[in-house]
Amino acid sequence: xxxxxxxxxxxxxxxxxxxxxxxxxxxxxxxxxxxxxxxxxxxxxxxxxxxxxxxxxxxxxxxxxxxxxxxxxxxxxxxxxxxxxxxxxxxxxxxxxxxxxxxxxxxxxxxxxxxxxxxxxxxxxxxxxxxxxxxxxxxxxxxxxxxxxxxxxxxxxxxxxxxxxxxxxxxxxxxxxxxxxxxxxxxxxxxxxxxxxxxxxxxxxxxxxxxxxxxxxxxxxxxxxxxxxxxxxxxxxxxxxxxxxxxxxxxxxxxxxxxxxxxxxxxxxxxxxxxxxxxxxxxxxxxxxxxxxxxxxxxxxxxxxxxxxxxxxxxxxxxxxxxxxxxxxxxxxxxxxxxxxxxxxxxxxxxxx
Amino acid sequence: xxxxxxxxxxxxxxxxxxxxxxxxxxxxxxxxxxxxxxxxxxxxxxxxxxxxxxxxxxxxxxxxxxxxxxxxxxxxxxxxxxxxxxxxxxxxxxxxxxxxxxxxxxxxxxxxxxxxxxxxxxxxxxxxxxxxxxxxxxxxxxxxxxxxxxxxxxxxxxxxxxxxxxxxxxxxxxxxxxxxxxxxxxxxxxxxxxxxxxxxxxxxxxxxxxxxxxxxxxxxxxxxxxxxxxxxxxxxxxxxxxxxxxxxxxxxxxxxxxxxxxxxxxxxxxxxxxxxxxxxxxxxxxxxxxxxxxxxxxxxxxxxxxxxxxxxxxxxxxxxxxxxxxxxxxxxxxxxxxxxxxxxxxxxxxxxxxxxxxxxxxxxxxxxxxxxxxxxxxxxxxxxxxxxxxxxxxxxxxxxxxxxxxxxxxxxxxxxxxxxxxxxxxxxxxxxxxxxxxxxxxxxxxxxxxxxxxxxxxxxxx
Numbered sequence: 125x126x127x128x129x130x131x132x133x134x135x136x137x138x139x140x141x142x143x144x145x146x147x148x149x150x151x152x153x154x155x156x157x158x159x160x161x162x163x164x165x166x167x168x169x170x171x172x173x174x175x176x177x178x179x180x181x182x183x184x185x186x187x188x189x190x191x192x193x194x195x196x197x198x199x200x201x202x203x204x205x206x207x208x209x210x211x212x213x214x215x216x217x218x219x220x221x222x223x224x225x226x227x228x229x230x231x232x233x234x235x236x237x238x239x240x241x242x243x244x245x246x247x248x249x250x251x252x253x254x255x256x257x258x259x260x261x262x263x264x265x266x267x268x269x270x271x272x273x274x275x276x277x278x279x280x281x282x283x284x285x286x287x288x289x290x291x292x293x294x295x296x297x298x299x300x301x302x303x304x305x306x307x308x309x310x311x312x313x314x315x316x317x318x319x320x321x322x323x324x325x326x327x328x329x330x331x332x333x334x335x336x337x338x339x340x341x342x343x344x345x346x347x348x349x350x351x352x353x354x355x356x357x358x359x360x361x362x363x364x365x366x367x368x369x370x371x372x373x374x375x376x377x378x379x380x381x382x383x384x385x386x387x388x389x390x391x392x393x394x395x396x397x398x399x400x401x402x403x404x405x406x407x408x409x410x411x412x413x414x415x416x417x418x419x420x421x422x423x424x425x426x427x428x429x430x431x432x433x434x435x436x437x438x439x440x441x442x443x444x445x446x447x448x449x450x451x452x453x454x455x456x457x458x459x460x461x462x463x464x465x466x467x468x469x470x471x472x473x474x475x476x477x
Numbered sequence: 478x479x480x481x482x483x484x485x486x487x488x489x490x491x492x493x494x495x496x497x498x499x500x501x502x503x504x505x506x507x508x509x510x511x512x513x514x515x516x517x518x519x520x521x522x523x524x525x526x527x528x529x530x531x532x533x534x535x536x537x538x539x540x541x542x543x544x545x546x547x548x549x550x551x552x553x554x555x556x557x558x559x560x561x562x563x564x565x566x567x568x569x570x571x572x573x574x575x576x577x578x579x580x581x582x583x584x585x586x587x588x589x590x591x592x593x594x595x596x597x598x599x600x601x602x603x604x605x606x607x608x609x610x611x612x613x614x615x616x617x618x619x620x621x622x623x624x625x626x627x628x629x630x631x632x633x634x635x636x637x638x639x640x641x642x643x644x645x646x647x648x649x650x651x652x653x654x655x656x657x658x659x660x661x662x663x664x665x666x667x668x669x670x671x672x673x674x675x676x677x678x679x680x681x682x683x684x685x686x687x688x689x690x691x692x693x694x695x696x697x698x699x700x701x702x703x704x705x706x707x708x709x710x711x712x713x714x715x716x717x718x719x720x721x722x723x724x725x726x727x728x729x730x731x732x733x734x735x736x737x738x739x740x741x742x743x744x745x746x747x748x749x750x751x752x753x754x755x756x757x758x759x760x761x762x763x764x765x766x767x768x769x770x771x772x773x774x775x776x777x778x779x780x781x782x783x784x785x786x787x788x789x790x791x792x793x794x795x796x797x798x799x800x801x802x803x804x805x806x807x808x809x810x811x812x813x814x815x816x817x818x819x820x821x822x823x824x825x826x827x828x829x830x831x832x833x834x835x836x837x838x839x840x841x842x843x844x845x846x847x848x849x850x851x852x853x854x855x856x857x858x859x860x861x862x863x864x865x866x867x868x869x870x871x872x873x874x875x876x877x878x879x880x881x882x883x884x885x886x887x888x889x890x891x892x893x894x895x896x897x898x899x900x901x902x903x904x905x906x907x908x909x910x911x912x913x914x915x916x917x918x919x920x921x922x923x924x925x926x927x928x929x930x931x932x933x934x935x936x937x938x939x
Contacts, residue, residue, distance in 0.1 A: 305539050338535070338537050339560075342540065343539060344540025349540050353575070452608070452654060455609065457610070460609070
């Protein structure tokens with residue numbers, strides 16, 4: 125016993141020293157963490173479910189990408205490292221911890237993307253409480269037989285992409301194919317570097333594999349892009365049978381894409397609107413687009429998760445001209461909007477002028 | 478004019494490693510030209526250029542929606558980039574699988590065209606932006622090489638706001654989609670290049686803001702430059718009080734008087750009693766008359782200057798006839814006068830300075846409207862000879878007696894008419910301008926049978 129203790133002691137000591145070193149590094153940011161928790165700077169409140177999903181989703185994305193990089197390095201560039209082979213065949217994430225410690229995942233664009241996925245799942249789960257899953261799945265097939273061939277084709281591509289990503293249910297599977305080009309580009313290089321560090325060899329093969337994956341990536345296959353394309357076609361169609369966008373008719377992803385296309389926003393902005401307090405910006409957007417009160421109330425009810433209701437009277441009270449002005453300000457270049465907020469210049473409709 | 482609706486076939490383009498447009502299908506070439514691009518030059522459609530840059534930076538193919546606009550339409554596209562393109566490393570291929578055009582601004586293309594022609598007639602520049610204030614097209618008088626580089630950039634990257642102009646900040650005014658009036662701005666980093674911006678927000682058919690159309694007037698940077706500018710405009714009198722001082726000093730207050738009177742008469746700031754609105758109309762009309770007199774006197778000085786020269790632009794008299802008819806459409810409609818123009822497909826290539834030829838034609842057709850009976854027809858016709866090409870403007874007015882036909886080209890000759898808004902300088906200036914372009918301006922008329930003015934210019938070999 126005593127012998128075993130003495131054998132373990134040096135390892136325990138090394139581990140403690142490592143922990144202490146890590147703690148010294150990470151605790152520098154403790155005030156930032158507390159500040160973010162106590163005084164969040166956005167209107168968005170994150171539920172435990174969203175935080176949990178975000179963590180799992182990010183891990184899953186890293187896992188998929190690292191696995192594919194290793195597979196490609198082995199199959200196409202003759203990488204022979206055992207660690208890489210193990211990662212290629214594993215269902216566990218390997219480089220995540222390293223990337224997290226290095227701060228490589230604290231990328232605003234990446235985190236915003238993860239947040240949008242979390243909000244998409246949140247809205248989908250609210251929707252399935254209001255409509256049966258089979259009903260939701262059946263209404264998504266309704267554009268497949270449309271007379272306009274591009275619409276029918278785009279609907280088929282969207283359905284296939286949704287099936288691949290699992291977005292017809294209340295979850296989103298993290299796959300490499302679903303990633304926008306910028307996100308994959310931002311992730312693959314840190315992951316490759318982490319894999320090179322973990323394996324200690326095969327760097328050139330990992331770089332070549334990453335290049336190959338980037339060159340072959342087709343973001344047009346993702347459900348989000350397919351939804352955008354279908355939305356563009358539906359909104360441009362003069363077919364009277366195509367109804368105004370509604371989550372209960374289109375599902376969350378297509379509804380958001382159609383609303384974004386009509387309002388000249390991007391889908392990420394609309395998802396953010398739905399996460400804000402009382403969904404104020406979503407309501408203003410509906411008003412600016414001239415959505416009828418009954419539809420607006422129904423859209424709000426189908427997306428709301430806090431039991432807040434929108435009344436016809438309060439919707440009608442919103443001045444349509446003011447709503448259009450506000451919506452127009454949100455369509456401005458994001459860099460310009462950010463600069464304006466940074467300069468604290470009053471935004472029209474939010475001042476007492 | 479591009480085809481409306483959804484194009485069945487994909488629209489394709491290839492860009493070289495240096496970003497130049499090597500080949501493209503017709504709709505894309507047209508849109509590129511409308512955005513200020515030239516064939517074989519850099520891709521000038523901002524939204525596509527952004528996607529190409531991103532695709533090259535990431536080294537990845539992209540599939541995205543993009544919305545572009547020209548002055549007639551909003552074009553929704555589904556764009557795929559392909560790298561490398563067909564022209565080797567660094568090149569990019571573009572494929573647009575949906576190309577859907579819809580009518581864009583409520584302010585129709587005709588009025589935008591008209592505004593742009595008016596600006597050019599008056600020597601002003603123009604800027605058209607999209608909803609995110611990215612420059613879609615720009616015309617800077619005398620600075621074509623600089624203007625070409627601004628297409629696709631944000632307005633704020635190219636111009637800086639200066640103190641002066643309207644009371645509220647220009648950023649707030651734009652935020653609230655308000656008209657901008659005489660806001661002083663300078664070209665970024667060029668303190669000597671200042672412009673007064675005036676513009677209107679454009680709202681599309683769906684009520685959505687789609688950008689701004691600005692007119693801009695170059696401001697003199699220094700007193701010395703102001704004096705030089707005035708000298709340039711006022712060649713005849715040279716050091717005279719009018720040339721150096723009065724013309725520039727008069728234009729600015731007259732502009733303000735006209736603008737404010739129009740604001741009042743259009744009741745933009747609230748309802749007015751009918752006759753008050755009419756008074757404001759009279760003030761605006763009188764202001765415009767004074768302004769045209771100032772312009773005529775400046776032109777008079779300029780053309781009599783020994784070193785007066787004109788540019789030899791490649792112009793088309795049929796195109797200019799259409800623009801003239803557009804500029805005077807409101808005035809002719811007030812008198813139920815129809816202006817017949819040559820068919821659009823007819824070509825009349827000539828050499829002459831675009832702005833000066835437009836000025837001559839506006840003067841001729843303006844006179845024809847002024848002296849023709851209501852409900853009559855003014856005809857514009859083209860005649861091609863061996864080395865020259867002519868545009869004939871024929872009215873159905875009272876005609877001019879033979880003994881008066883030479884007199885009308887003299888300075889301040891009104892043939893006894895007064896109170897009709899004319900200065901007696903227009904035809905004198907027009908003939909001198911035509912001669913300066915190696916052309917001529919002649920008249921044929923019979924009393925009671927109308928008048929034909931013929932502007933002849935050197936023909937251009939196509």
